[in-house]
Each structure stands twice: as C-alpha cells, then as structure tokens.
Amino acid sequence: MIRNPIPWPDGARCAVAFTFDMDAESLMHLYFPDTAPNRVAMAAMLRYDAEVAVPRLVDLLQRYALRQTFFVPGWCIETYPGAVDAILAHGHELAHHGYMHEKLNQLSRDDERETLERGIAAIVKASGRRPRGFRAPSYSFSKHTLELLLDAGFEYDSSLKGDDIPYLLTDGARTLVELPSDLSLDDWTQYVCLKDFGYMLPIASPQRAMEVFRAEFDAAWKYGGLWIAVWHPFVSGRMSRADAIAGLIAYMQDKGGVWFATLEEIASHVRHVAGKTWTPRVDRLPYYDRPLSGVLPGSGVLPG
Numbered sequence: 001m002i003r004n005p006i007p008w009p010d011g012a013r014c015a016v017a018f019t020f021d022m023d024a025e026s027l028m029h030l031y032f033p034d035t036a037p038n039r040v041a042m043a044a045m046l047r048y049d050a051e052v053a054v055p056r057l058v059d060l061l062q063r064y065a066l067r068q069t070f071f072v073p074g075w076c077i078e079t080y081p082g083a084v085d086a087i088l089a090h091g092h093e094l095a096h097h098g099y100m101h102e103k104l105n106q107l108s109r110d111d112e113r114e115t116l117e118r119g120i121a122a123i124v125k126a127s128g129r130r131p132r133g134f135r136a137p138s139y140s141f142s143k144h145t146l147e148l149l150l151d152a153g154f155e156y157d158s159s160l161k162g163d164d165i166p167y168l169l170t171d172g173a174r175t176l177v178e179l180p181s182d183l184s185l186d187d188w189t190q191y192v193c194l195k196d197f198g199y200m201l202p203i204a205s206p207q208r209a210m211e212v213f214r215a216e217f218d219a220a221w222k223y224g225g226l227w228i229a230v231w232h233p234f235v236s237g238r239m240s241r242a243d244a245i246a247g248l249i250a251y252m253q254d255k256g257g258v259w260f261a262t263l264e265e266i267a268s269h270v271r272h273v274a275g276k277t278w279t280p281r282v283d284r285l286p287y288y289d290r291p292l293s294g295v296l297p298g299s300g301v302l303p304g
C-alpha cells in the first residue's frame with residue numbers, strides 16, 4: 001500500500017502521535033476582533049481548553065506513560081501559563097502554532113515572519129528553548145512558510161496532508177521534515193457544531209468518531225504508516241471524548257508494535273534514516289509561483 005515505507009525504530013509497525021492544538025480564545029479574537037468582549041459564552045467555551053481540558057489530557061497521557069506534542073499559539077502561552085506549565089512539567093513538546101492563530105496565507109511575507117517570531121519568543125520564554133516544530137493555524141501554510149521556517153531553524157512542519165508517511169519539503173537548497181496528517185484524524189470534522197465559526201455538522205458520538213480514528217490507525221499499523229491526530233482540547237477533552245481517547249490508547253498499546261512519540265522525536269528519526277536506510281520523497285515548494293494562465297475567468301466559481 002505504501003511504496004516507500006520508512007523503517008520505524010525497533011521494528012515498530014507504525015508511528016503514533018496524539019497532537020493537541022490548544023487555541024483557546026485566539027480564535028474568537030481573530031474572527032471577531034471588535035465584538036470579542038461581548039461574546040462571553042463563546043469565551044467560556046474556548047477557555048475550557050486551558051482551564052479544564054489540558055490538565056485532564058495531561059493526566060490522561062500520564063496514566064498511559066505517554067509524552068506527546070502540544071501546538072499552542074504564542075498569545076495562549078502568555079495568557080495561560082498554568083496550562084503550559086502542566087504541558088512542560090510532564091515532558092510534552094511545546095510547538096509553534098502562530099501567535100494569534102493567524103491565517104498565514106492571508107498575510108504578507110513580513111507579517112507572517114513577525115507572527116512566527118512572536119510565537120517563537122513566547123515559547124522560548126515559557127520553556128527556555130526554541131520550538132522545533134510548527135503547525136500552520138487552520139492549515140494555512142503559505143508560499144512563504146517553508147522559507148520562513150527554515151530561516152528560523154525549525155526541524156519539522158506538521159500542517160500538510162500530502163502523504164501517509166514523513167517526507168521532505170525543499171526550497172531548492174534546504175530541507176524541512178514534513179509530518180503529514182489528514183482531516184480524518186482531525187476532531188473538528190467529528191464533533192464541532194459552531195454556527196459562529198461556520199461549522200454546522202452533526203455531532204458524532206465518541207464511539208462513531210473513534211471508529212474513524214481507529215480505522216486510520218489499523219491501516220497505519222497494517223501498512224507501516226504515520227498516524228497523527230490533530231485534536232483540540234476544548235473539543236476532544238470533554239469527558240465522554242477523553243474516555244474514548246483512553247480506550248483508543250489502550251487498544252493501540254494492546255495491539256503492540258506501535259511507536260508512540262512526540263513529533264520532534266519522529267522528525268529526528270526521519271533525519272536519522274533518510275539517505276541511509278530509506279530514501280524520502282522530496283517536494284519542492286511552492287508548487288505554484290503565480291496563478292496559472294489560461295483559466296477562464298468565472299469558470300470555476302464555488303457554489304453557495
């Protein structure tokens with residue numbers, strides 16, 4: 001199924017990373033900058049992220065002896081030091097997720113660089129070390145993002161969905177490790193019904209959602225893939241869903257042959273085997289410098 005399987009450490013069948021994006025109210029300030037102070041109910045729901053869900057998930061991961069990766073916007077790091085301290089105290093990786101969850105491909109190159117630097121500064125202040133990894137807020141990886149990440153010394157990105165296993169991104173001279181995921185492993189598509197954010201999906205039961213996440217895991221285990229969940233604490237950290245996460249971890253541990261790791265550890269492994277026991281695929285970015293010529297104007301207007 002995978003033409004170019006990567007050898008995982010100790011002969012593991014697949015690699016697994018439960019990653020959490022703690023966005024808290026950055027989303028509210030981003031989408032509703034003028035009216036945010038009057039959106040108390042929305043703020044309360046999003047604060048659940050840092051106040052309730054992150055401490056719960058950190059405890060849950062500790063029960064299974066797992067260290068995982070948390071992507072946190074710089075503003076959230078500064079606003080919720082208690083949640084960030086809990087993440088760091090348990091040995092989890094703190095990774096970059098913008099400053100205010102900005103949509104990068106709507107920013108100029110200079111503004112994108114500034115948000116990157118502000119997010120790095122927040123992580124350095126909280127943890128004493130520069131971030132190794134990055135996930136573009138809302139997957140909004142721009143044509144400048146790779147170059148800016150390489151300039152800033154990042155080791156990996158986990159925003160794209162271009163493969164089932166790690167691959168490399170290049171600007172023509174340098175490379176960055178890409179650790180891809182998929183929307184089927186994002187909790188937003190299972191659980192989020194939020195009219196204010198433009199999502200009106202039926203809310204799946206945790207059992208139903210886990211069927212999707214587990215099917216992806218079973219396939220990764222069977223064929224040697226990489227399984228990266230992209231979950232939001234205020235969504236997946238609610239009680240019934242946290243219970244279901246515990247059940248999924250137990251299922252994976254019982255099955256055996258699974259390498260649970262932080263994304264930083266997976267990126268480091270990729271560098272270790274690339275060019276030696278495994279030849280990674282390399283994508284040159286950006287895919288397009290400019291819009292294609294010859295596309296008829298008005299011939300592809302989105303419906304609705």
Ligand SMILES: [Zn+2]
Pocket residue numbers: 021023097101137138
């Ligand atoms: Zn996010």
